[in-house]
Amino acid sequence: MDTDPTVMLIDDEEMVVTALHSFLQLETQYNILTYTSPSEALQAVEDQDVQVVVADYMMPGLDGITLLTRVRETRPQASRILLTGYADKENAIRGINEAGLFQYLEKPWDNDHLRLVIRNGVERARLIGRLDEQMSALEGANQELAEIRQRLMKTFL
């Protein structure tokens, strides 16, 4: 990939997104976006490409699972991670099973583990992106081939 991967952090608690941002800023080269409002985050996802979205579960207006499900509609290749308090564990498991989340992390989180999960998420998004590219290239090649075949047929018949 040419540009740095984009990681989006969403939590209604500003101190959480700031702490995550500080860490990722220090330790990674990702392009980091932070949001405390789930609806603003959804708008941003539509406007720009993201590779990883990390969202809190319990947020006013829109819960994390619903938010991440909507992110999938706009950016299917983005890896979606739920960051949740221990009390929301049941919901997190439900989220992974029903909304097809990539991972869930518990608060308080371990920075190394978080970095690893995000890196894997970025890698997964990159691979899916590449797969998409290759598939469309293949499709393009296929179509080209079909056209050539048609032209050949026209020439000879």
Next chain:
Amino acid sequence: MPSLRPDSREPRDLLFARGLLAVFASGTAIALHFAAGVSVRLSFFVLIVVWLAVAAAMLLRLAPVPDSPDYARLRAALLLFEIVVATLGAHLLGVTSWLVVPFVLFPVLEHSIQYPGRRGQAAAMAGGIAAGTLVAFDSVSGASVGASLAGTDVTGAVGAAGAAILAVFACLLVLGIETGVSWVAATRHGQRAELEAAYVELQDAQADLVNTAKMATLGSLVAGVAHELNTPLGALDSNRDVIERALKGLQRILEDEVVTPDELDEVRRIVRAMDGVLKTDGVAVERMVGLVGSLRAFGRPDRAEFDWMDIHESLEATLSLLACELRGPIEIVRDYGDLPLVECWPNKLNQVFTNLLLNAAQATEEGTITVKTRARNREVLVAIEDTGAGIPAEHLERIFEPGFTTKGERMGMGLGLLIARQIVDQHGGRIDVESQAGAGSTFAVSLPMRAPSSRREGAPGALIDPQHV
């Protein structure tokens, strides 16, 4: 000699044996008497028996609790009665009163030893005076009052034996009555003691139950506080790690004492990260200080049990501790009026607000909980209004019943509202409920600005001692 121990521990079969003995002795006395052929004396004797039977029936109906003042009075009456019967019996048979003296003096002595108070002394003195008068009279006249009254002149062995038997019989009869009275008293006392023990047990069980319910509420509260602490703690923990990494990075850069342009970029990155760390730490610490403040306001370890309280402060403390339960799709609306300080048990009122807010949160999956406060007349109103599930009409009458719950075993014990109402009752206030199934509920707590002084010592007869709720 008749003796009655005001002691409910005396075995019942022993009492019964004493009664039987009295009946047997009476029977023997009657038989002997009849054999001696003293019909006039027998008629007096029958009179005495009837008299005793009536007295016994009356005394048995009274049957006060052993050791009570009534019991002491009864014993004093019996003692006098005993003296009169023994003395009169001996006189009727024409025997000199000297024979009666031991029968009179012994119970008098026993009574005054057992009841050293004024009443015992008075009874003993009255008995002594009665006996003394009779003995003195006999000594002076040299004749028996009873014998002259009866118009008989019985002398010799038959008269002496009859007199002795009748005197013993009288005493035994009194013993029988006393035994009966003490048996009934002991039985009644026993039943009463059993009832009292059962009542105490019931109260203990209720107190245990209330304690358990209190702990359950406290459990939700603690879980909420833990959740609330988790967020700032998570941020602080992450920041500590970031600082460590940053420090290591700076040390690495400073090792070779030459800073390359790349390393300078790295330093700039560290500075930017540190900026965020500092900002977050401040917010996190502030949040934790706030939580501790709420806990203190809620628990008030430094305040008197009965004190003036700012209702809004209490509501805010409770709301922040329950933040975890009240977050997400529930919106909290504060509709506060101007309130004066209220004289109350702050800890207990906090528990009322906790119970009502928890109920509202559990009834409301999505919607608003409005906390409304108003001052009117000499009352303060705190209403917790939710837009949740509401209470069906058939449940509305039962919600304050102990053990009534629709939350299922995991959630509740059905005591929260009962406890809330008792606490509010103790404050001289009331809880009004309005609810519509599907539309939500309003629990309105009305409190007098000053709790009635009579209640400050704790509400008498309350199911739960409010001091320990």
